Amino acid sequence: MYPLPDGLFAARNQWYIAAWSEEVSRNPMERWILDEPVALYRKENGEAVALEGRCPHRGFPLGKSRVVGDNVQCGYHGITFHSDGSCAAIPSQPAIPAACRLKAYPLVEQWKWLWIWMGDPALADESLIPHEDELGLTDGDHVIASGGYDLVAGRYMLLHDNLFDLTHVGYLHMPNIGAGGGAQDTVPEIRTGPNWISSLYTQRNVDIPQFFSRLQNHTGKVDRLQGLKLFLPCLHMGGSQIFLPQGEDGRPGKRLGSLRVYHGVTPATRDSSHYFFAIGQSWSDDPAASQELFDYNRRSTFQEDMMATECIEEMIQKMGGRLSEILVKADVACVTGRRMFERMIRAELSADTADRGTLTTTG
Numbered sequence: 372m373y374p375l376p377d378g379l380f381a382a383r384n385q386w387y388i389a390a391w392s393e394e395v396s397r398n399p400m401e402r403w404i405l406d407e408p409v410a411l412y413r414k415e416n417g418e419a420v421a422l423e424g425r426c427p428h429r430g431f432p433l434g435k436s437r438v439v440g441d442n443v444q445c446g447y448h449g450i451t452f453h454s455d456g457s458c459a460a461i462p463s464q465p466a467i468p469a470a471c472r473l474k475a476y477p478l479v480e481q482w483k484w485l486w487i488w489m490g491d492p493a494l495a496d497e498s499l500i501p502h503e504d505e506l507g508l509t510d511g512d513h514v515i516a517s518g519g520y521d522l523v524a525g526r527y528m529l530l531h532d533n534l535f536d537l538t539h540v541g542y543l544h545m546p547n548i549g550a551g552g553g554a555q556d557t558v559p560e561i562r563t564g565p566n567w568i569s570s571l572y573t574q575r576n577v578d579i580p581q582f583f584s585r586l587q588n589h590t591g592k593v594d595r596l597q598g599l600k601l602f603l604p605c606l607h608m609g610g611s612q613i614f615l616p617q618g619e620d621g622r623p624g625k626r627l628g629s630l631r632v633y634h635g636v637t638p639a640t641r642d643s644s645h646y647f648f649a650i651g652q653s654w655s656d657d658p659a660a661s662q663e664l665f666d667y668n669r670r671s672t673f674q675e676d677m678m679a680t681e682c683i684e685e686m687i688q689k690m691g692g693r694l695s696e697i698l699v700k701a702d703v704a705c706v707t708g709r710r711m712f713e714r715m716i717r718a719e720l721s722a723d724t725a726d727r728g729t730l731t732t733t734g
């Protein structure tokens with residue numbers, strides 16, 4: 372499905388962010404992931420659990436049911452399930468049919484995220500989750516404000532498209548962080564690895580953007596580096612740094628400030644997505660400074676990105692599920708990234724065909 376080729380939706384044998392740790396409690400919550408309902412809750416010892424969220428009896432959502440001890444009890448007729456998905460009790464009979472069980476999904480709590488594996492549990496290798504050191508969460512360079520979440524009425528690849536192309540900053544975000552210029556005339560340098568893609572936009576001797584000028588109390592020319600690295604299939608780590616212009620000897624100027632942004636994108640259904648975000652800054656140890664930045668971006672930048680995504684989703688729906696497009700130079704990361712997603716899904720499909728495992732595509 373657009374912007375991927377027809378028939379391709381999302382890879383299942385991958386780790387996705389299911390929730391912020393703080394969202395999951397002793398009260399179950401429902402979250403659709405990769406077009407499946409999931410119930411998330413915590414056991415008495417605090418360990419988080421992810422179970423199939425649809426009761427096999429009449430389909431009542433277990434995310435709207437109740438937790439009893441370490442089990443979840445369906446809120447409709449009381450069938451109770453253990454945290455491994457097996458049935459603990461059916462109120463009206465002692466016999467438990469084999470079909471009366473739930474899928475249990477591998478779930479890992481790392482940093483402040485809960486990562487879920489929706490595919491074959493036997494393939495769930497925790498070492499594939501981007502490590503917090505690799506994500507710059509332990510280097511002490513930035514104070515991070517976290518916990519941002521929205522359900523976006525748009526397919527997940529539209530959010531990746533948005534993040535692959537920062538030339539939108541000077542236009543879509545013109546009223547806020549894009550005021551005074553973005554990277555609209557800069558073609559990014561792209562790098563790729565086996566499971567990541569990064570884009571770097573370098574601007575030399577440009578006017579300091581108004582957003583940074585206010586934050587840094589600085590005016591005049593600066594050098595600017597910004598970019599994003601996507602750890603497929605889910606997490607973008609972004610940065611935006613402002614320096615005094617480099618000297619004639621080519622040495623970089625003093626860093627005035629640095630922002631770091633994290634965008635987690637998880638497919639909810641075919642046309643909706645979970646969007647998790649966090650943001651940090653380098654110039655103050657005071658968490659209130661990061662929180663202020665977080666609140667500002669939550670009100671402005673993220674709303675603008677979600678607005679664009681939802682408008683395009685609506686356009687696709689009204690065009691019957693297809694959208695013709697032209698590609699320009701600035702789409703280099705977008706095109707490369709889409710191909711990586713396509714390869715990832717096709718590789719899984721080939722493996723599925725080989726061993727007749729679960730299907731991973733939808734139209």
Ligand code: FES
Pocket residue numbers: 426427428429430431445446447448449450
């Ligand atoms: S729908 Fe769950 S017990 Fe009936």
Ligand SMILES: [Fe+2]
Pocket residue numbers: 533539540543544672676
């Ligand atoms: Fe944006």
